[in-house]
Amino acid sequence: DIQMTQSPSTLSASVGDRVTITCRASQSISAWLAWYQQKPGKAPNLLIFKASSLESGVPSRFSGSGYGTEFTLTISSLQPDDFATYYCQQYNSYPLTFGQGTRLEIK
Amino acid sequence: QVQLVESGGGVVQPGTSLRLPCAASGFIFSSFATHWVRQAPGKGLEWVAAISSDGSDKYYRDSVKGRFTISRDNSKDTLYLQMNSLRGEDTAVYFCVRGSVAARQYFDFWGQGALVTVSS
Numbered sequence: 001d002i003q004m005t006q007s008p009s010t011l012s013a014s015v016g017d018r019v020t021i022t023c024r025a026s027q028s029i030s031a032w033l034a035w036y037q038q039k040p041g042k043a044p045n046l047l048i049f050k051a052s053s054l055e056s057g058v059p060s061r062f063s064g065s066g067y068g069t070e071f072t073l074t075i076s077s078l079q080p081d082d083f084a085t086y087y088c089q090q091y092n093s094y095p096l097t098f099g100q101g102t103r104l105e106i107k
Numbered sequence: 108q109v110q111l112v113e114s115g116g117g118v119v120q121p122g123t124s125l126r127l128p129c130a131a132s133g134f135i136f137s138s139f140a141t142h143w144v145r146q147a148p149g150k151g152l153e154w155v156a157a158i159s160s161d162g163s164d165k166y167y168r169d170s171v172k173g174r175f176t177i178s179r180d181n182s183k184d185t186l187y188l189q190m191n192s193l194r195g196e197d198t199a200v201y202f203c204v205r206g207s208v209a210a211r212q213y214f215d216f217w218g219q220g221a222l223v224t225v226s227s
Contacts, residue, residue, distance in 0.1 A: 034213035036152075043202055043217035044152065055215070087152055091211045094166045096142075096154040 002026050002090050006099035012107040017078045021102045023071045023088035032092040035064055035073045038101075039084045047086075048073065078104075109133040109216045111186075111203045116221030123193055127221055129186040129203030137161070137181040140206035142214065143188045145199035155201070156188065157212065170196075193225045 003026040013019050023033065031051040036044035046055045048064035051071055061076040075082055083106050088099040115127040131141075143155040156177040157166040165177055176189040186203055200220040206212035 032211050032213075036214070038152075043219055044214070045217075046213065046215050049207065049213045049215075089152075089154075089213065091213045094157070095168045096157070096212065098152040098154070101151045 001095055002029060002093065002097050004088055004090055004097050004099040006086075006088055006102050008102060009100065010103045010105065012105050013078055014107045015078050015080055019075050019078060019104065021073045021086055021088075021104075023066075023073070023099050025069045025071075025090055025092075028068045029090045029092035031067050032090060033064075033066065033071050034089045034091060035062075036087045036089065037082075037084045038087065044087065109205065111205065111216060111218035113201065113203045113218045113221035116201070116223050118224045118226060119193055120227050121194060121225055124189070124191045125193065125223060127188040127190070127201055127203075127223070129188075129218055131184045131186065131203075131205075134205070136179075136184040139208070140212055141179065141186045142204045142206055142212065143177060143186075144202045144204050144214065144217075145197075146202070146220075147196075147199045150199075153199075157206065158186070190223070193223075195225050197223065198225045199223060 005024045007022050033051045035048040038044040047058050052064045063074050086102045110132045112130045140159050142157045158177045162179050174192045178187045200222050202220045203218040204214040205216040
């Protein structure tokens with residue numbers, strides 16, 4: 001199974017900050033990586049697919065990059081609505097696996 | 108608009124069974140692979156099972172193989188998860204999820220989830 005490791009587990013930031021979350025795969029997954037945002041009590045929402053492709057309707061302040069085993073999600077200028085938990089997911093092979101999540105909280 | 112609506116959740120005893128249906132609407136259900144993803148209380152996301160658009164291919168995580176069965180009825184636009192021999196560690200919110208169009212599957216639409224609690 002491909003293990004996905006996110007860092008940090010918790011991130012404290014302020015509105016307007018630029019933040020980056022890292023996701024590492026235990027083996028190469030090419031660009032087969034997605035990012036999701038989840039708010040408490042809600043289903044996750046797709047942000048990014050194929051490592052860097054922005055899902056329709058997602059604000060352009062979200063961006064993704066990476067290839068192989070190391071990936072990043074960047075939020076260029078944090079908005080109040082962005083405080084949530086973020087998950088990466090590899091879809092290179094079954095079983096599909098997620099990172100453990102990064103909780104983005106208000107400083 | 109795309110909608111996925113799970114039902115059938117509840118409290119069950121260890122060792123018993125439960126079936127979760129997921130009703131799909133707003134898209135051509137028979138054209139998309141679909142998945143179940145679960146989330147234990149306060150924990151992260153865990154993929155459970157997948158089924159191809161025509162139902163011919165199925166995939167499971169190891170911990171549910173032999174106990175859970177994913178199936179679909181394309182005439183009813185409905186996905187199912189039959190869960191047998193339930194354990195405490197199966198307690199979670201179960202999300203019905205649409206897979207992306209491409210062969211490699213990320214998740215582009217999610218249901219609201221159904222809570223399954225396994226407890227004596």
